């Protein structure tokens with residue numbers, strides 16, 4: 075059995091799937107963190123792998139960039155492959171003045187300029203939130219690994235290149251920690267189908283100060299976040 079975008083068979087995915095945006099990061103994680111990893115899907119090069127971490131089955135599946143792409147993969151994983159826990163492991167742009175590049179941030183909630191979640195509630199606001207259990211496990215795993223994390227509201231945008239950069243200052247005043255492009259969509263899909271979702275990120279750049287992580291350091295901070303996610307399951 076396959077879906078329009080995933081050519082795996084039922085049983086190929088574990089109940090818990092970690093989702094980076096980038097397919098090559100999915101491959102990197104499978105090769106460097108999992109035991110007995112095998113590729114289970116590759117339609118459009120949106121790679122998915124299943125293996126074990128410390129004996130527990132886990133899958134890694136890329137989401138691509140943006141809410142529409144994430145929503146397609148999340149929906150197909152849930153409805154056709156019985157996935158129950160979706161954990162986004164991404165990069166984000168820092169917004170808050172106390173957010174530094176390389177920080178790890180958990181998205182307790184995700185605001186958005188997309189209409190997808192309002193469409194789910196007849197045009198009203200929908201508070202897109204992380205599953206509390208996944209969030210708690212993630213924060214505890216970070217504490218056990220000695221990693222300081224920030225937890226709060228993020229903003230999921232459809233527009234990577236904002237025309238008006240003062241928008242970020244407005245978000246900062248509202249306490250929004252960071253910007254990404256998928257989390258509000260993931261939380262909306264998970265709520266619609268009654269499964270659990272959570273997102274954590276490493277801060278790759280700061281959208282107000284312009285500071286960015288040097289490429290060679292990006293992998294190290296990314297590894298830290300992957301370890302937190304894997305230890306949390």
Ligand SMILES: O=P(O)(O)O[C@H]1O[C@H](CO)[C@@H](O)[C@H]1O
Nearest residue numbers: 094095096139164165254255
């Ligand atoms: O690193 P990933 O997980 O792709 O996340 C961030 O990076 C992409 C933009 O460069 C968007 O997908 C954004 O959400």
Ligand SMILES: O=c1cc[nH]c(=O)[nH]1
Nearest residue numbers: 165166167253254255
């Ligand atoms: O979505 C994202 C991710 C990283 N940096 C940004 O500015 N935006």
